[in-house]
Amino acid sequence: MSNCSKVLLLPARLGVLAAILFSASTYAQNQLASTVPDYSLHKTLLIGVDGMQYEKLQQAIQDAMAPNIGGLTLAKSYVGGVAGSTTQQGTNSGPGWTTILTGAWVDRHQVKSNSNGLRNQTTSLFEYIKTAAEQRRTASIVSWNTINHNLANDIEKGYIDLAVMCDDKDMCVADKASYEIEYGQHDFIFAHFDEPDLVGHSQGFTPPYQTAIQGVDYQVGQLLTALENRQNSHPEENWLVIVTPDHGRETPAGHNHGAQTLSEKTTFIALNKAPNEQLSAPIKDPVNPEFDGLYGYASQADIAPTILAHMGVQPVVEQYVIDGTPLIGPMGVRHLSHRLDTQARSVTLNWRPVKPRGEALTVYRNGVIIGTLTDAASEFVDSALPDTCEPLNYTVVTRGLPVSVLVPAPDKAG
Ligand SMILES: [Zn+2]
CATH class of the missing domain: 3.40.720.10 (Alkaline Phosphatase, subunit A)
Known part of the structure; x- marks a missing residue:
């Protein structure tokens, strides 16, 4: 517990x-x-x-x-x-x-x-x-x-x-x-x-x-x-x-x-x-x-x-703590969503990719880089969740354009 x-x-x-x-x-x-x-x-x-x-x-x-x-x-x-x-x-x-x-x-x-x-x-x-x-x-x-x-x-x-x-x-x-x-x-x-x-x-x-x-x-x-x-x-x-x-x-x-x-x-x-x-x-x-x-x-x-x-x-x-995506100018990934599996202690992030240009895509958890992919990617699994009673802030960045999502705390009050 x-x-x-x-x-x-x-x-x-x-x-x-x-x-x-x-x-x-x-x-x-x-x-x-x-x-x-x-x-x-x-x-x-x-x-x-x-x-x-x-x-x-x-x-x-x-x-x-x-x-x-x-x-x-x-x-x-x-x-x-x-x-x-x-x-x-x-x-x-x-x-x-x-x-x-x-x-x-x-x-x-x-x-x-x-x-x-x-x-x-x-x-x-x-x-x-x-x-x-x-x-x-x-x-x-x-x-x-x-x-x-x-x-x-x-x-x-x-x-x-x-x-x-x-x-x-x-x-x-x-x-x-x-x-x-x-x-x-x-x-x-x-x-x-x-x-x-x-x-x-x-x-x-x-x-x-x-x-x-x-x-x-x-x-x-x-x-x-x-x-x-x-x-x-x-x-x-x-x-x-x-x-x-x-x-x-x-x-x-x-x-x-x-x-x-x-x-x-x-x-x-x-x-x-x-x-x-x-x-x-x-x-x-x-x-x-x-x-x-x-x-x-x-x-x-x-x-x-x-x-x-x-x-x-x-x-x-x-x-970065913004859940939305700009409606003008260039876009990063769209429709970032998450699935938290408390049994497996993993978070799966999904998104709609940009048109790939072979550039880097970076995933952050609470401000720390936990994954570096390419802009063709549309999913990332974080299977090394920390023990924490607080929500986790994930940010996906490509072409300098971030978008974030807040995932509920993996450990709930008990
Ligand atoms: Zn009203």
Whole structure:
């Protein structure tokens, strides 16, 4: 029996050193760029549209009620982690926004519900960005205050320069975010709208819900207009815009959400840049075929690494704790999954390989290299598990692009 009586409830917090790429790197070489972009000009506007259902948005787009979100490149995605695994999380706002803002599932961030008292326990986008370059500025302007409560540690440590709680008033978000976009000096702005979720809860899938989508789309348009104005006076800046909800809704009524059903797990990611295959070419035969193959699509954990890729922030590989894959630019392996065999004391990692170029692929366990393969590989077996009561963080890296997965502790409390 293992000595797990004093089990740590939270996974060990890993360090967060990160660097902005100012010199030639694998990342840049993979882009086949002859010159490295000036990442200090690469900025991001992330717009959250709480509880906006994918199919209902599509209906609104068809009805010409959502021209602004409809004008972006939009694709289906999933939320809520993988049902039945340690990444499974409620299709609720607390867990959802925390995953969007960290690139990690609940087994790392620990925001398990919508409680104001929960604090994100993994590294946030804000922390990655500020750690890489202190002078960069970040903002989190939210209609649903709980998001900034969950981020209280980031605010206290100065990783969020401007944190605004708008008390469910979306107009406040539209006004404040528009101003900061046009006149502020932020490198990363998160703006969160809540109206579709509020109307969904009270009225379900009704005409007022479609009107709420239309209203928030109009406010997204306000933000995009502010960004256009900014680009007129700052044409050298390169802005990534992403619009995404935190969860779907139950069908057919549309009032509720939180459970692991297809319509609650289905969401969308919309962006203003050409996506890579992780968004544009879903995997047709995912390892887990449940929910009509939904796990073959991009997930809400892919958003944070997309933003870091755009902004040239590369967290240190030995401390990498992001479960998602970038949706723009070059990709490493996709759909990293694991199988823990506590009897055999082994972990089998599986992934979809990149198109092989004969390059190295490296596997890390808790920051230490445990395997070196080639980029043609799609599996690795770790049969030398340590005795530990804590989860194991595995990272697979090829072409300088890491992706991680947290495997439950091989020795359980007993
Ligand atoms: Zn809700």
